[in-house]
Amino acid sequence: MKLWGKILTKIGFIVLTLILIAFMNGSLFVGNYEISFEEYLMFLNQLLGLESNLSLEKYEMLQSVIFEIRLPRIIAAVIIGATLSISGAAFQAMFVNPLVSPGILGVLSGASFGAALGMVLGWNWFFINISTFIFGMLAVLLALSISFIYSSAKNMIILVLGGIISSSLFSALLSIVKYTADPYNALPAITYWLMGSLSFSTSTMVWNLSIPMLCGVLILLFFSKYLNALSLGDEEAKALGVDTLKVKIIVIVVATFISALSVILAGIIGWIGLIIPHIARLLFGADNKIILPISALLGAIFLLMVDNASRIIFSFEIPIGIVTAIIGIPIFIMVLKNAKRGF
Amino acid sequence: MFKILILTFSLYLYSNALVFEDMFGEQIEIKPNIQKIYASNPVLLYSLYAVDKTKIAGLNFPFSETEAKYLDEKTINLPVLGGWFGQGKTPNNEMILQINPDVILLSVTTKKLGNQKIKESLGGAKNIPLIYLKSNSLEELVDSFSYIGTLTNQDQRAKKLEEYGKNTLNLAKEISLKSTKKPKIYYAEGKNGLETECDTSLHSELINLAGAQNVHKCEDTNPFGKQSINFEQVLGYNPEIILVYEKEFYQTIYKDSKWKHINAVKNKQVYFLPKGPFSWFDRPPSFMKLLGLKWLLSIFHPDIYQLDINQESKEFYNLFLNMQLSDEQLNEIMGKNLD
Amino acid sequence: MLLIDAENISFSYRDNQVLNNVDFQLYKGDVLSLVGQNGCGKTTLLKILLGIYKSKGSVKLLSKEIKEYKHKELAKLISYVPQTHQIPFDYTVFDVVLMGRLAHIGLFSNYSLNDKNIALQCLEKVGISHLKDNIYSQISGGERQLAFIARALTQESKIIFMDEPVTGLDYGNQLKLLKFLKDLAQEGYTFVKTTHYPDHALYASNKVMMLKNGKVLDVGEIDTKLTTKNIKELYDVDVEIISRKNGYKYCIPTI
Numbered sequence: 001m002k003l004w005g006k007i008l009t010k011i012g013f014i015v016l017t018l019i020l021i022a023f024m025n026g027s028l029f030v031g032n033y034e035i036s037f038e039e040y041l042m043f044l045n046q047l048l049g050l051e052s053n054l055s056l057e058k059y060e061m062l063q064s065v066i067f068e069i070r071l072p073r074i075i076a077a078v079i080i081g082a083t084l085s086i087s088g089a090a091f092q093a094m095f096v097n098p099l100v101s102p103g104i105l106g107v108l109s110g111a112s113f114g115a116a117l118g119m120v121l122g123w124n125w126f127f128i129n130i131s132t133f134i135f136g137m138l139a140v141l142l143a144l145s146i147s148f149i150y151s152s153a154k155n156m157i158i159l160v161l162g163g164i165i166s167s168s169l170f171s172a173l174l175s176i177v178k179y180t181a182d183p184y185n186a187l188p189a190i191t192y193w194l195m196g197s198l199s200f201s202t203s204t205m206v207w208n209l210s211i212p213m214l215c216g217v218l219i220l221l222f223f224s225k226y227l228n229a230l231s232l233g234d235e236e237a238k239a240l241g242v243d244t245l246k247v248k249i250i251v252i253v254v255a256t257f258i259s260a261l262s263v264i265l266a267g268i269i270g271w272i273g274l275i276i277p278h279i280a281r282l283l284f285g286a287d288n289k290i291i292l293p294i295s296a297l298l299g300a301i302f303l304l305m306v307d308n309a310s311r312i313i314f315s316f317e318i319p320i321g322i323v324t325a326i327i328g329i330p331i332f333i334m335v336l337k338n339a340k341r342g343f
Numbered sequence: 344m345f346k347i348l349i350l351t352f353s354l355y356l357y358s359n360a361l362v363f364e365d366m367f368g369e370q371i372e373i374k375p376n377i378q379k380i381y382a383s384n385p386v387l388l389y390s391l392y393a394v395d396k397t398k399i400a401g402l403n404f405p406f407s408e409t410e411a412k413y414l415d416e417k418t419i420n421l422p423v424l425g426g427w428f429g430q431g432k433t434p435n436n437e438m439i440l441q442i443n444p445d446v447i448l449l450s451v452t453t454k455k456l457g458n459q460k461i462k463e464s465l466g467g468a469k470n471i472p473l474i475y476l477k478s479n480s481l482e483e484l485v486d487s488f489s490y491i492g493t494l495t496n497q498d499q500r501a502k503k504l505e506e507y508g509k510n511t512l513n514l515a516k517e518i519s520l521k522s523t524k525k526p527k528i529y530y531a532e533g534k535n536g537l538e539t540e541c542d543t544s545l546h547s548e549l550i551n552l553a554g555a556q557n558v559h560k561c562e563d564t565n566p567f568g569k570q571s572i573n574f575e576q577v578l579g580y581n582p583e584i585i586l587v588y589e590k591e592f593y594q595t596i597y598k599d600s601k602w603k604h605i606n607a608v609k610n611k612q613v614y615f616l617p618k619g620p621f622s623w624f625d626r627p628p629s630f631m632k633l634l635g636l637k638w639l640l641s642i643f644h645p646d647i648y649q650l651d652i653n654q655e656s657k658e659f660y661n662l663f664l665n666m667q668l669s670d671e672q673l674n675e676i677m678g679k680n681l682d
Numbered sequence: 683m684l685l686i687d688a689e690n691i692s693f694s695y696r697d698n699q700v701l702n703n704v705d706f707q708l709y710k711g712d713v714l715s716l717v718g719q720n721g722c723g724k725t726t727l728l729k730i731l732l733g734i735y736k737s738k739g740s741v742k743l744l745s746k747e748i749k750e751y752k753h754k755e756l757a758k759l760i761s762y763v764p765q766t767h768q769i770p771f772d773y774t775v776f777d778v779v780l781m782g783r784l785a786h787i788g789l790f791s792n793y794s795l796n797d798k799n800i801a802l803q804c805l806e807k808v809g810i811s812h813l814k815d816n817i818y819s820q821i822s823g824g825e826r827q828l829a830f831i832a833r834a835l836t837q838e839s840k841i842i843f844m845d846e847p848v849t850g851l852d853y854g855n856q857l858k859l860l861k862f863l864k865d866l867a868q869e870g871y872t873f874v875k876t877t878h879y880p881d882h883a884l885y886a887s888n889k890v891m892m893l894k895n896g897k898v899l900d901v902g903e904i905d906t907k908l909t910t911k912n913i914k915e916l917y918d919v920d921v922e923i924i925s926r927k928n929g930y931k932y933c934i935p936t937i
Binding site for chain 2: 031032033060061065069124125182185188189192197199200311315316
C-alpha cells in the first residue's frame with residue numbers, strides 16, 4: 001500500500017499554512033467588543049497611513065482592542081498550540097509510544113506546583129512565573145536523574161518511570177499547597193489557573209515569551225530527522241551516525257523548556273500534545289520530518305479555533321483545557337474511524 | 344416518697360436547661376451559662392467576635408497577618424477547629440471534642456447537607472446542641488445578632504449592633520429611593536481585574552443595596568462566584584465606577600494602556616475596597632459590610648449623602664471591634680498609601 | 683591497506699566474559715566472515731567495532747581508536763546492516779534508505795536533491811527501485827534485507843558490517859546476495875559479516891575468523907584456516923572440504 005504522494009503532502013502543508021494565516025486574520029475581527037466591518041477597514045486604512053473617518057479616540061480604542069487585546073491572544077493561542085503539539089509529537093517519536101504527551105516527564109506537574117506555591121505565598125506575577133518555570137525544569141531534571149541512577153543503559157522505559165515518579169511527587173506537593181491555601185482567595189485562584197486559560201497572560205508576556213518558544217519549535221524541527229533514526233533503535237541510530245544521547249537530551253530539554261513557558265502563559269492545557277500528533281500521523285504518515293511541522297500547524301489552528309469559539313459563545317471565560325478536551329475527543333474518534341493505516 | 348424525689352429531681356434538671364429558638368423556629372435545649380461557642384463558618388465566627396469574643400471556642404482557619412493586626416490577641420491564638428466553608432471543607436471533629444464547646448453555630452448552607460452528614464462530620468461531638476443561623480445576605484446577618492446575643496448573654500450589646508445594622512440598611516433604602524439614577528459599577532477582582540460577580544450574586548449585593556447597578560448581568564453558575572471575563576466585555580460595559588479588590592491591580596490600573604479607555608478610569612472613579620481586618624465589601628462577607636455600605640452610599644450618591652468616613656470608621660471600629668482606630672491605620676485599610 | 687587493527691579486545695556484560703583477547707586485522711577489499719556458535723560473541727564484536735559498545739583493549743580504524751570517533755565521523759567510514767527486523771512506523775522504503783544520508787547532512791540542513799539521487803541509485807543497484815514507495819514493514823523479509831543494504835550503500839561508507847545477512851532469504855536469493863557482495867568487494871568495498879554457514883564463507887569471503895566462547899580459535903586466509911579440524915572444534919561435527927575445478931570450495935558433511 002502506498003502513502004499519499006509527496007505532492008499531496010506538499011499541498012497539505014501549503015493548505016494548512018494558508019488556513020492558519022486566514023484564521024489569524026479572522027480572529028482579529030472576532031470578539032465581544034463590536035467592530036463593524038466598515039470600522040475595521042477604516043482602521044486598517046488609518047494604520048497604513050491613509051485617510052479615514054475615525055475619530056482619534058475611536059482609533060485609539062480600536063488600536064487597544066486589536067493590538068493589545070486580540071493580537072497577543074491570537075499569538076498566544078498559535079504559539080502554545082504549536083508548542084504543545086510539536087513537543088507531543090517529538091516525545092511520541094522518541095519514546096516510540098503513542099500514549100506519551102509533553103507532560104510525561106513531569107514538566108506540567110512541576111510547573112503547576114511552582115505556580116501554586118507562588119500564589120499561596122502571595123508573590124507578584126513576575127516571581128510566580130519564575131517559580132513556574134524553575135519547578136517545571138526541576139521536575140524533568142528529577143525524572144532524568146532517577147533514570148540515570150537506575151539504568152546505565154539509559155533506556156526509555158526507565159525514563160518514563162522516572163517521569164511518573166516525578167509527576168507524582170509534584171502532584172503531591174501541589175496538594176499540600178492547595179490544602180494550606182486560603183480558601184477564599186488563593187485556593188480558587190490556583191484551581192482556576194490549573195484549568196488553563198488564554199486570558200491570564202499580558203501582552204508583554206506574550207511578546208517576550210513567544211520568541212524563545214518559536215526558537216524551541218524551530219530547533220525541534222531541525223531534530224525531526226534524527227527522531228526517525230532514533231525510532232529504529234538506539235544501536236541502529238548510532239550506526240547511522242546519530243549521537244543518540246545528545247539528540248535525546250536536546251529534544252527533552254527543548255520540549256520541556258517550551259512546555260514550561262506555555263504553562264506560564266496559559267496554565268495547564270491538556271490533550272493537545274497527545275491528540276494532535278495522532279491526527280497528523282493518521283493523515284500524513286509517520287515520517288517525523290513531516291509530522292513535527294504538521295503537528296505544529298494543526299495545533300496552532302486547533303487552539304486558535306477553540307479559543308475563538310469559547311470567546312464568542314460564552315459571556316465569561318471558560319477554562320480552555322476543558323474546551324480542548326470536549327472538542328478534541330470527538331475529533332480524534334472521527335479521525336480514528338477513518339484511519340486505514342496503523343500507528 | 345420515691346416519686347416525689349424523682350419529680351423534684353426532674354424539675355431541678357429541667358430548670359437547669361434552657362430552650363433556645365433558632366432562626367428556623369426550632370427549639371433546642373442548651374445549658375444556661377454558655378462559655379464556649381464554636382462557630383462552624385467564618386461569617387458566623389466574625390459576628391460572634393463582634394458580639395462577644397470571649398465566648399469563641401476556636402477558629403475555622405488561622406488568621407492571616409493582615410487580619411491579625413486588627414484583632415484581639417487572645418482570639419488570634421485560639422485553636423483551629425476547621426469548619427464548613429470554602430469548597431468542601433469540613434470540621435476537625437477530634438479537636439472539637441477536645442475543646443467541648445457548649446453549642447455549635449451552623450449556617451443555612453451547611454443545613455442543606457442534611458442531618459446525617461452533619462452528625463457524621465462531627466463524629467464524637469455530635470451531641471453538642473446545634474444552632475442554625477441564617478447569615479447569607481446582609482439583612483440576615485443583621486438579624487442574627489440578637490440570636491447570638493441571647494446565646495452569649497449579651498443581649499444589650501447585640502441590640503446595639505443590630506440597631507446600627509438596621510439603621511444602615513434603612514438609610515440605604517432611603518437614599519436609593521431618593522436618587523434619580525443608578526450608577527454603573529464594575530467590581531474588579533483578580534490580579535488582572537478581569538474577574539467579577541454577577542449582578543444577582545450575593546457576593547456583590549452591596550452594589551444593589553447602595554442604589555447602583557452591577558454592569559455584569561447574569562445568573563451565578565455556582566455559589567463560589569468569581570467569573571472570569573475578558574477585557575472587551577468591560578469595554579462594552581464602560582462602567583462609571585470601578586471597585587477594585589486586589590492591591591496589585593489597583594496600583595496598575597491607571598498606568599494600563601487598555602483600561603484608560605474606560606470612563607471610570609478617565610474620570611478617576613476607581614476605588615480600592617478597604618480591608619482590615621476583613622473586607623468592607625466581600626470575601627470574606629462579614630459585619631464590616633455595614634461600614635462598606637455606608638461608604639459606598641457616599642461614593643455613589645455624593646449629591647445626596649455626604650459622609651465623614653474618618654469619623655464614621657472610627658465609630659464603627661470602636662463599636663464592633665472595640666478598638667481605637669488611628670488615622671494611620673485607617674489610611675492603610677483604605678489603601679491610601681498605595682496612591 | 684590496513685583499515686582496522688584490533689588488539690586484545692575484551693568485553694564483559696554483567697559478569698559474563700563475552701570476548702577475551704581478540705586480535706585481528708582488516709584490510710581494504712577483505713570480505714571477512716565471522717563464524718562461530720550462537721552466543722560466541724560475533725554480534726558483540728561487530729557492535730564494538732561500530733562504536734556502539736566500549737571494550738577493553740585497542741581497536742584502531744585508520745590508526746585512530748574507534749572510541750575517539752564521533753558517531754557521525756564513524757558512520758561515514760563504517761555502515762551497519764542489522765538482521766532484518768520490523769519497524770514500528772509506516773516509513774516507506776525510500777524513507778528508510780534515505781536515512782543512510784544522515785551521516786552526511788548538517789543539523790540545520792535537510793536532505794538535498796543529491797542525497798535523494800544517491801538513495802535512488804542505491805535502490806537501483808540493489809534491484810528494488812520498484813518498491814521505493816511501499817511501506818517498509820509490508821514488504822517481504824528478503825526485500826527488507828535488500829533495503830537495508832541499499833541504505834548501507836547510501837551511507838557511502840567503504841566498510842560495511844553485516845549481521846547474518848541471509849536470514850529469511852530463500853535459497854536462490856541467498857546465493858544472489860552473496861554474489862552481490864562479491865561484486866561489491868571487487869569494486870573496493872570491505873565487508874565483515876557474521877554467518878552461520880561455512881559454505882557461504884567459503885563462497886564469498888577471502889578471510890575468516892572463528893570465535894569459540896569469546897576467544898579467537900583461528901583467523902586468517904579462508905583457504906588455509908577454514909579446515910575440517912577447525913569446523914570440528916567449532917561445531918562438533920565432521921565435514922570434508924571439497925574443491926571444485928573453478929576454485930570454489932564447499933563443505934560436505936561426513937557425520
